[in-house]
Amino acid sequence: MSKRSLAYQLGIFAIQWGLMIIGFGILTKIIAPVKILPPSLPLGTYFGAGIKALIALTFSVIWLFVWDRQVRYYFYRHCR
Numbered sequence: 001m002s003k004r005s006l007a008y009q010l011g012i013f014a015i016q017w018g019l020m021i022i023g024f025g026i027l028t029k030i031i032a033p034v035k036i037l038p039p040s041l042p043l044g045t046y047f048g049a050g051i052k053a054l055i056a057l058t059f060s061v062i063w064l065f066v067w068d069r070q071v072r073y074y075f076y077r078h079c080r
Helices: 003-031 044-079
Strands: none
Touching: 003 044
16 A cells, blocks of 8 residues: 555544544534524424434444445556
C-alpha cells in the first residue's frame, strides 16, 4: 500500500469517527433536549420526535456516504 493511499485511508477513518462523535454529541447535548413543537399541540411530541429522528437519519446518511467513498476507493483502486 502506498503512502498516499494509507494517508487517504487514515484521513477517511478520522473523518468517519469525527462525524460520528460530533453527531452523537450534537444529538445528545443540543437536539434531544430541545422542544421543537409545543407538547400542547395534538401529536406535538410525536412530530417533534419525528423531526429529531430525521436529523439523526441525516447524520447517518452523511456518515454512510463517507464510508461508501472509502470502500469504493479501497476495492476499486485495483481496477484502474
